[in-house]
Amino acid sequence: MGPTLPRRGLLAAALAALAAPAMAESASLGGEGGAARLVLPGAAGQAWRLTADSRPARLILSLPRHDWEGPRGLPGAGPVRAANWDPRARRLMIDLSGPVAMPDISKEGGALVLSIRPGPAAAFARMAGPNRPIAQGQAAPRPVVVLDPGHGGKDPGTIGATGTYEKRIVLAAAQEMKRRLEAGGRCRVLLTRSRDVFVPLAGRVEFARRNRAVLFVSIHADSAPGARGASVYTLSETASDALSAALARRENAADAAGGLNLPPVPADVQRILLSLVRQETRQGSTRLASMAVSALRPRVPLLPNTHRQAAFAVLKSPDVPSMLVEIGFLSDRRDEAQLNRPEHRAVVATALAGAVEDYLERPGLGVASVG
Ligand SMILES: [Zn+2]
Structure with a gap:
């Protein structure tokens, strides 16, 4: 009898979520x-x-x-x-x-x-x-959203043709997004770094889990020859395309750039880690990513096939829906010029904050929105 109880609890929760109305009543x-x-x-x-x-x-x-x-x-x-x-x-x-x-x-x-x-x-x-x-x-505590500006400290990330540092641009964008979200009052926002410091990738994931984040959004502006516009990535063992695979490879190497020597993870451990990425988390990530793409589409140039998949290390929280947003590519001069403008970053931050709020507004849909 004991072992059947958790299953029944899960089923009841799933049925309740399915029965819950999606729209405000x-x-x-x-x-x-x-x-x-x-x-x-x-x-x-x-x-x-x-x-x-x-x-x-x-x-x-x-x-x-x-x-x-x-x-x-x-x-x-x-x-x-x-x-x-x-x-x-x-x-x-x-x-x-x-x-x-x-x-x-x-x-x-x-x-x-x-x-x-x-x-x-x-x-x-x-x-x-x-x-x-x-x-x-009393008000229930507000959910925690973790924003993760990429790179930092001795790891500058990409450096644009006119000398723009990715680590600075993404920090500015994350801070702008934090301001927007906090003004909305629906969540608490924590940054994995709020200064120019190096944070290992595993530390970023751990930070989100330790703070019981309901969402994790990593923000980058990398280099990808020939690519232009914003794009959104979720975790997958196999990359959706060569560009995404290359981006993940380069991002995952950021720890080496920071001088940190991590022990290599054996393949079977890697597989176990990936199997921990629960269906639920994946669905949440996918939903968040599609909301982000819809929010960005009318406002900023987008990379074709805007939602892509790759094995980014920062997206590997088994229980925190996560996405990585390339707010543009510093390897493209037009993107670099735009990302240097605070007004453009504000447009991006507003769109992404809107997507996060949409997601938080309808937490039950993760179960009901299959298919
Ligand atoms: Zn980056």
Whole structure:
């Protein structure tokens, strides 16, 4: 019996993810055996605060970070006369037809659910008071996204024809992307390096895993003769093309450039490591990469067959969906000129930040989007 439990747990999780709606759902209020059942999709992970007021009788649910979906007014049910969202104060005014008991508050998936039933007047009067919350919830910690500006320190990466250093350009792009993502407020952003220092490739992967990153985005601007435009790479044992294979080979040699002498990994260990790259992680990486390509397409020149695969060492986290973005090639003079312009880097950073936010918004799709 023991061994079947984890499997059942996984199946339940997969079914729940399949059943979960992909689109934002509206708030709803319904009757349930004399009680009112208020369902607020998307509010479960947010901070909230519930207060009661006796004249007139109402409950006030403050949701300072909530984006309300659907009509602002909800028709009443049970002891609730009506509920109205105040978008300026970001709170839901729940007007009552009489005193109610302390609501039952639970989380169902991403929804905050309140069950409100009539209760004794004296107890309700004791709950009432605008400054005393009768219940409150903390925001769930925001997911961590790790951005990985390539190279650094004694490893300059590619040096362009007019002397542009890849390590500087990619750091500037990563910092810009971090600013955009943090302004969006949906995630916490950590950089594998925020200065001009050398970080071994394994250290970059380890950093993402140690910080429980939900996503890892490596940023480069390498050299590839004849190639121009941005491109996105995900991990594969076999490269999709010669250019991707060459890029991976050169990037993977960065540790040697840094003077670090890593022991060679035997082929069978390599195979075991790769088999650890779970299907789920691969699907997440692929989805992230296609979102990145869609976000970049209308805004910047792209390399043909923009999403490619190769065995980049920095993409080898078994459990963190990862992609490597070549924001352009410093071996191309036009790309070099563009990448030197902060405005161009801002366009790239905005597109990539948008892709990351899209990904974070729909975490359940990794299971449901097969095919
Ligand atoms: Zn590079």
